[in-house]
Amino acid sequence: MNVPPEVPGGWDLSEIVGGLRRAREQWRQRQQREQGRGDREFPSVDRIGCAIKLLRGALFPLRLGPVELKRPGEDFYVGHAVDQALNALVEEVRLELSSAGNGAETPDVAAEARRRVAAFAAQLPAIRVLLDSDVEAAYQGDPAARNVDEVLLCYPGILALIHHRLAHALYRLDLPLMARIVSEIAHSATGIDIHPGATIGEHFFIDHGTGVVIGETAIIGQRVRLYQAVTLGAKRFEVGEDGQLTKGIARHPIVEDDVVIYAGATILGRITIGKGSSIGGNVWLTHSVPPGSQISQARMEEGAPVVK
Numbered sequence: 001m002n003v004p005p006e007v008p009g010g011w012d013l014s015e016i017v018g019g020l021r022r023a024r025e026q027w028r029q030r031q032q033r034e035q036g037r038g039d040r041e042f043p044s045v046d047r048i049g050c051a052i053k054l055l056r057g058a059l060f061p062l063r064l065g066p067v068e069l070k071r072p073g074e075d076f077y078v079g080h081a082v083d084q085a086l087n088a089l090v091e092e093v094r095l096e097l098s099s100a101g102n103g104a105e106t107p108d109v110a111a112e113a114r115r116r117v118a119a120f121a122a123q124l125p126a127i128r129v130l131l132d133s134d135v136e137a138a139y140q141g142d143p144a145a146r147n148v149d150e151v152l153l154c155y156p157g158i159l160a161l162i163h164h165r166l167a168h169a170l171y172r173l174d175l176p177l178m179a180r181i182v183s184e185i186a187h188s189a190t191g192i193d194i195h196p197g198a199t200i201g202e203h204f205f206i207d208h209g210t211g212v213v214i215g216e217t218a219i220i221g222q223r224v225r226l227y228q229a230v231t232l233g234a235k236r237f238e239v240g241e242d243g244q245l246t247k248g249i250a251r252h253p254i255v256e257d258d259v260v261i262y263a264g265a266t267i268l269g270r271i272t273i274g275k276g277s278s279i280g281g282n283v284w285l286t287h288s289v290p291p292g293s294q295i296s297q298a299r300m301e302e303g304a305p306v307v308k
Helices: 013-030 045-059 071-100 107-122 124-141 148-154 156-172 176-190 297-301
Strands: 231-233 266-268
Touching: 045 071, 045 124, 045 156, 045 176, 071 107, 071 176, 107 124, 124 148, 124 156, 156 176
Parallel strands: 231 266
Antiparallel strands: none
8 A cells, every 4th residue: 555655644635624624624613512612621531530539538538548547647648639639620610610601601601600619518428428338238238347437448339329319419509510520430330320300318238239320300208228230210201392302301210218129120110119118139110119029020910909
């Protein structure tokens, strides 16, 4: 093959760059995007990831913090890590608010970014207490767990919940993009997909975890346990008159307190799983069940009553 001497690598960079520019311009036109200022317009996945790693260390300093940290230095490290993380998040929040406002940049946006980050920061102690309950639930619910430290250091369900508790706080502060980035970092690392909008009570335990999916409008009570490959999903997606999916409607299950859902179960739609129920492995469920129900594949095949 003859390679043009003016292209040392054998590829036409000018054509590739031009083609990518045309693709970007077409995308921006379809999305009705205005021309930006030239600098970064959206939150950075990498910067948010670094901030969340600092917050993980601040929440559990002697186990998820730096290896050289000693107990006398805990408060100093926590203060430094939290301050560093929050200052980084202020800029990312500002970018999300600016992008939501079509790029408008005003002093009010910067002030609002600081206000929302301060509100997020105020929730960190309560988030730590919630996470303690999740760690205890995992230790109490898994006979293979030797101690709570093993649970915190090794269990993917706990990593997913650390991210979810933080992401949910951001979501409730109307920062959906940042919240989704935080949750998707954990999804990539664990295979557990929890939408930041899902509401989850204390003492929540995800055992093994791979393949678990929890949708945006799911509501989960206290002391609930899920196993791998459980789906709390939507049964159908409503479409508006314009042909587009309707956003924001309640479409995922409500799981009441003290429910256990075993591996591979799929629970779809805005249905209620009553308090104290047990849902067997690989069950496909689209109807509500009353408190204390014992649902298995065999019972469903036999026609055991299921309350609609």
